[in-house]
Amino acid sequence: MNSEELKTFIFLSKVKNFTLAAEQLSVAQSTVTNRISELEKEVGKKLFHRRSKTVSLTEEGEIFLSFAERILELENSSVEEMNAVSSHRKKFSIGAINATYEVYVKPLIDRCMHGNEETSIKVMLGHSLDMIQALQDHILDMVFSAVPLKRSGYNCDVYDVDRVALVCAKGKNAFPGGITKDQLAHIPYLMCDLTLSDAGVYIRSLFPKNHVFHLEVDNTSKLFPYIEQGLGYSFLPYKLVEPQIKAGIFEEVSLKDFASPKITTYLIYRHNYDVDLFLKNDR
Secondary structure, eight states: OOOOHHHHHHHHHHOOOOOHHHHHTOHHHHHHHHHHHHHHHHHHHHOOEEEESSSEEEEHHHHHHHHHHHHHHHHHHHHHHHHHHHSSEEEEEEEEEEIIIIIIHHHHHHOOOOOTTTEEEEESSSSSHHHHHHHHSOOOSSSEEESSSOOOTTEEEEEEEEEEEEEEEOOOOTTTTTTOOHHHHSBBBBEOOTTSSHHHHHHHTOOOOTTSSEEEEEEEOOOOHHHHTOOOEEEHHHHHHHHHHHHSSSEOOOOOOOOEEHHHHHHHHTTTTTTTHSOOOOO
């Protein structure tokens, strides 16, 4: 298989139409058809269900899609790596979830980039498991993760331990004396999906099964505008919301009959990788 076949496969999986794929790729429709046919021969599986005007991925096609995307990402990363050798003395590829990026990674990048034109930094944001997979695929050098990795050949260090705080807009706290666990189910709660971490599992356990939240997103910072507008409450890492609390934008709600969970950030990297080059910014 080659890059063009993989790119065509990925594009067709998105537009779901041979004619449209050919038009947008600026090739003949027969070229798209031939590339997909050759790819299916190579993998030995049918990748698409073909209908009169549309196509859809088979079960095998769904599985192959993630591998195809990773293969192309590896190819792009290798080219970037080779190009960086000639123009940058140091190159770092870092993965992080949104909360860890704002609290831990961005300050390190700011320090590393200041007056340092010989350093190249690539940042990938996403879910912890996706970042860990990219690390194992050698796309990333290090990952700031909410979940640990226990695998031979990798270091998994506890980078920091934070607590989770229940916050709302300043002056919108309906529970100045503290909130009970039973009262949680009756407030307009804004859920940030931290399910993969122990803290996320604990937070969901505080609510009734199949509870419908006022809002649910998977990116912590996306909740900030809604909290500021007084539209609800949310459990968020304290160090992430500490600036808003100190600035008088957010207010922390005390907990009466249950404890605030801890949230651990792990720094994961391959054995023999000198992570201190980035953490300590040795020039």
